[in-house]
Amino acid sequence: MTITDLLPEQLDFERPVANLAGISADATPFSALALVRSTMTYDASDGIPKLGLGTWQNTDPEECVESVRYALDLGYEHVDTAQAYDNEKYVGEGIERSSVDREDIFLATKVWIDELAYDDVLSSIRASLDKLGTDYLDLLYIHWPAREYDPEETLAAFDQLYDEGTIEHVGVSNFEPKHLDVARETLDAPLFANQVEMHPLLPRDELVEYARRNDIQLVAYSPLARGEAFDVPELNDVAEKHDVSEAQVSLAWLVQRENVAVIPKATGRDHIEDNFAALDFELDDEDVAKIDGLDRREREVDPSFAPW
Ligand code: NAP
Numbered sequence: 001m002t003i004t005d006l007l008p009e010q011l012d013f014e015r016p017v018a019n020l021a022g023i024s025a026d027a028t029p030f031s032a033l034a035l036v037r038s039t040m041t042y043d044a045s046d047g048i049p050k051l052g053l054g055t056w057q058n059t060d061p062e063e064c065v066e067s068v069r070y071a072l073d074l075g076y077e078h079v080d081t082a083q084a085y086d087n088e089k090y091v092g093e094g095i096e097r098s099s100v101d102r103e104d105i106f107l108a109t110k111v112w113i114d115e116l117a118y119d120d121v122l123s124s125i126r127a128s129l130d131k132l133g134t135d136y137l138d139l140l141y142i143h144w145p146a147r148e149y150d151p152e153e154t155l156a157a158f159d160q161l162y163d164e165g166t167i168e169h170v171g172v173s174n175f176e177p178k179h180l181d182v183a184r185e186t187l188d189a190p191l192f193a194n195q196v197e198m199h200p201l202l203p204r205d206e207l208v209e210y211a212r213r214n215d216i217q218l219v220a221y222s223p224l225a226r227g228e229a230f231d232v233p234e235l236n237d238v239a240e241k242h243d244v245s246e247a248q249v250s251l252a253w254l255v256q257r258e259n260v261a262v263i264p265k266a267t268g269r270d271h272i273e274d275n276f277a278a279l280d281f282e283l284d285d286e287d288v289a290k291i292d293g294l295d296r297r298e299r300e301v302d303p304s305f306a307p308w
Contacts, residue, residue: 052078054265068094080263082110092133108139113147121157141171146305162189195219223262251278
């Protein structure tokens with residue numbers, strides 16, 4: 001599997017989704033969301049680092065190695081990859097070249113949808129560990145509930161990896177509440193995280209509420225809406241007010257939500273630094289209300305096998 005195998009389906013972008021999953025814009029008023037907001041900071045002993053480095057489409061070997069190394073040396077504590085990104089080897093090399101000890105890094109990868117039969121999960125993870133140069137993962141996700149995904153069989157393999165200590169946490173990605181209900185009922189291990197597309201143009205209020213009720217971490221992918229967030233007038237206003245970038249506004253808005261971490265993809269030093277600085281600044285209530293009030297439901301990632 002190479003990244004080019006994915007592009008036709010996974011790059012099926014720019015399909016705006018009005019009114020996501022039938023949730024009306026006013027289903028969760030921002031006053032209610034305000035109750036679940038917090039400004040938690042990461043505590044390595046009990047949570048997921050709030051900021052991770054995304055690596056989808058970071059497939060140039062030198063660029064990928066160097067971006068991972070640079071981010072870790074700068075202070076990032078979390079790196080996100082996937083079998084399907086075809087870069088686990090370079091991510092592993094970036095970790096190796098950094099000055100940060102493996103145990104101080106929260107490393108996550110994802111099992112692709114063709115590898116979700118019981119034996120395939122176990123064998124593909126051995127290959128991922130080998131490429132990443134590690135003998136354990138902090139978090140392993142099911143990339144999508146699609147193709148070979150079978151809750152009983154797939155989750156039994158995840159339980160096995162959890163029980164033997166190969167993975168510290170079990171995660172899922174692109175799961176809707178109905179998939180989360182089944183996964184939580186089927187797993188013996190706790191369901192730790194759901195990685196989903198989330199940004200000011202796709203706030204996923206129902207998943208934030210689900211995560212809060214069930215103590216699940218949300219990891220926001222495409223947190224910059226793959227660049228679409230930069231042209232939103234409300235974000236331009238907030239960025240100007242604080243003299244920060246729109247990327248920082250989007251990331252700050254996300255990490256101020258309860259149980260939400262972000263994994264912006266950045267390859268160059270400027271972007272890696274800009275995103276890191278988002279942890280140092282806080283939106284005030286007026287900014288948050290302005291962004292919460294955006295009435296847009298626009299997906300950037302919507303492949304044909306998506307479960308919605
Ligand atoms: P994203 O992080 O929203 O946007 C990445 C784009 O924004 C890149 O073009 C990047 O450019 C640019 N960028 C980054 N920081 C910037 C800054 N401060 N100012 C201006 N531009 C900036 O999109 P994404 O890659 O789709 O999502 C992030 C990560 O989420 C992925 O890399 C992957 O790890 C994960 N993901 C998971 C799934 C899933 O199904 N679970 C799906 C999609 C993504 P440069 O590369 O040039 O720095």
